[in-house]
Amino acid sequence: MHRDKAIGIGLVAVGVVGILLYGWLVFFSPWQTFILQLTAFVAVAAVLGILAWVGYALATTPPPKPIEEIEREVQKALEEIERQMREESTQQTSQ
Numbered sequence: 001m002h003r004d005k006a007i008g009i010g011l012v013a014v015g016v017v018g019i020l021l022y023g024w025l026v027f028f029s030p031w032q033t034f035i036l037q038l039t040a041f042v043a044v045a046a047v048l049g050i051l052a053w054v055g056y057a058l059a060t061t062p063p064p065k066p067i068e069e070i071e072r073e074v075q076k077a078l079e080e081i082e083r084q085m086r087e088e089s090t091q092q093t094s095q
Contacts, residue, residue: 025035 026032
């Protein structure tokens with residue numbers, strides 16, 4: 001049996017057992033209210049945590065350079081390459 005297939009079967013089994021256990025905890029256990037509160041808290045905390053992470057990333061990431069500045073840098077680099085090529089060709093013709 002391939003490793004991926006074994007992992008897949010294991011994940012299916014864990015998923016089914018988890019669904020059955022959660023169903024029992026929510027509908028038949030004496031901790032119904034606590035389980036529902038815990039589930040709601042974890043879900044809301046996960047969404048708000050992701051929101052905070054995105055906000056932090058936006059706040060701490062420097063803005064990109066304006067396209068005009070990038071174009072100027074590229075133009076300067078091209079001019080430098082052209083200058084070097086002219087110098088090399090001049091040196092080769094003089095030899």
